[in-house]
Amino acid sequence: MGQTLFDKIWDAHVVSSAEGFPDILYIDTHFIHEVTSPQAFDGLRTRGLPVFRPKQTVATADHNVPTWDQHLPIKEALSRYQVDMLTKNCAEFGIELYGLGHPFQGIVHVIGPELGITRPGGTYVCGDSHTSTHGAFGAIAFGIGTSQVEQVLATQCLLQSRPKRMKIEVNGKLQKGVGAKDIILYIISKISAAGGTGYAVEYAGDTIRSLSMEGRMTICNMSIEMGARCGLIAPDETTINYVKGREFAPKGEDWDKAVAYWQTLYSDEDAQFDSVLSFDAADIEPMITYGTNPGMGIGVTQNVPATADIEKAEQPSYTKALNYMGIHDAEPLLGKPVDYVFIGSCTNSRIEDLRQVAEFVKGKHKADNVTVWVVPGSKQVQEQAIREGLDKVFEAAGFPLREPGCSACLGMNEDKIPAGKYCVSTSNRNFEGRQGPNSRTFLASPLTAAASAITGVVTDIREFLSESEFAEL
CATH class of the missing domain: 3.30.499.10 (Aconitase, domain 3)
Structure with missing residues (x-):
């Protein structure tokens, strides 16, 4: 064998x-x-x-x-x-x-x-x-x-x-x-x-x-x-x-x-x-989480599941998660206002991630209600981004390029999301208080995060893809 x-x-x-x-x-x-x-x-x-x-x-x-x-x-x-x-x-x-x-x-x-x-x-x-x-x-x-x-x-x-x-x-x-x-x-x-x-x-x-x-x-x-x-x-x-x-x-x-x-x-x-598990790539749309573990995710155009559709034994923890997030049964996330966008962490802070975000935000500017943190994963990523002029693109868009570290992935440093605020994050965990005490996290891709920063609300990146300059994203 x-x-x-x-x-x-x-x-x-x-x-x-x-x-x-x-x-x-x-x-x-x-x-x-x-x-x-x-x-x-x-x-x-x-x-x-x-x-x-x-x-x-x-x-x-x-x-x-x-x-x-x-x-x-x-x-x-x-x-x-x-x-x-x-x-x-x-x-x-x-x-x-x-x-x-x-x-x-x-x-x-x-x-x-x-x-x-x-x-x-x-x-x-x-x-x-x-x-x-x-x-x-x-x-x-x-x-x-x-x-x-x-x-x-x-x-x-x-x-x-x-x-x-x-x-x-x-x-x-x-x-x-x-x-x-x-x-x-x-x-x-x-x-x-x-x-x-x-x-x-x-x-x-x-x-x-x-x-x-x-x-x-x-x-x-x-x-x-x-x-x-x-x-x-x-x-x-x-x-x-x-x-x-x-x-x-x-x-x-x-x-x-x-x-x-x-x-x-x-x-x-x-x-x-x-x-052995198999999945069809065509079934996957831009994803976003709505709860307090990474398994609580939906396509960005879908509605949050209703509590009645959840297995009975899991309903108490499900309700607790929705209450923590300030989200209601069957609510759509698309269009929900956000306060912070974090692009970084060991999941999505490499030069490819930063290039993709910079290509998308070039010529745009973040929404007034959103604070954006772009944190490179290493000193080498930071220096490469500067050599390629990505820092200038980010700066013009209101996405300041910070210095490397784990940053707002977790509440162990100065970069914490304030209590009650919503953050679209490219990190890997959305646990209660993960990004700061009583912070609320939506996990998403760098492109979804960047689009949400521009519009100020949870956004389907595909809304922008009819524009010719993003045809290859």
Whole structure:
């Protein structure tokens, strides 16, 4: 019987396996940031242990950093303390840190791929649930808890049970204005925020194959939002071309050997999956969420479901979510006023996202009632955007380009959405208070977010697509 892509990679990294016990899995690269690493380093100190392989640990500051005036001391005391502790810990344990001011600083799941650290066939972990992003390269990548961060720092290995395998196929041609974010929000809306629990998900089909690497990263990033352990996509020429020539990508003969191996990384035709789901790309329209988990999503032209149509056992939590969001049964979201638009996060803050938004907003201006934050995912993305003149386009449209960080994806820094305000966000979670205490979040694609910023209300991007300059969006 053939093997799945997941099993090929997993088996190549098992150090030890025993019946009835988790496998000991070797980790190729361990990403760390300021939020989930301090207790792990304290654990090493208590036990008198060094970091076992510091060269395979990559550190950056992202969650707590401000996105204005990064050359100045951080204002929030807790944020400043956590970033300072990361600096201290990395210096003490010999770990390279891409901190504020470093040309490689940025969101951990953006810098790994753009630096060529993330590669096909590897294993990657981080104390952050959206580590699944790296699976877009044909790798096993998942988030871990603080005690596991300590375990990997001490041993470069992890005790881990093998998950079940799921394949999700998407085939067909997407409508204009529909992109990777809409695909994954659509899938989650169909299978629920728990539909992938216990699985490693491989995304396949010609629609997935047609996506750029940045689109594939968006898909894999949100695997955790359906409860999956990780998500991955088999590498192909798109993958190889993306990695080639990057800062830490293999060079010369090492590159040739790496590519030869990467070309073996696919699920065999007779590989068995525990679950297989299929979707038609033509059924997907621009998506938006209306509730307090990413599974509560609808096409932008649809109405919010009525409580009576929800399973009886789920009705109390459904009602609670609608009350929190200030939304009524069967209400349309199209045309609903918004207060903030956030374009950023590890889901949608790469240069491709910014280029797409800049192309759309050029010659337009945001609505007066909307505050817009455009936050690049890394220093390299920021500098590229400036070289291409995107910052000038954004500035003219009232979309100021900020400095890199996690920003308004989560309420751990200065970029918080005020209580009761609505934000159309390109991030990955719409939990209660995620973007700030009592804030209200609509998850959407960069194009939907940009269109909503221009009109001041939740907008169907397709309304603009009759205009010739947007015909290819």
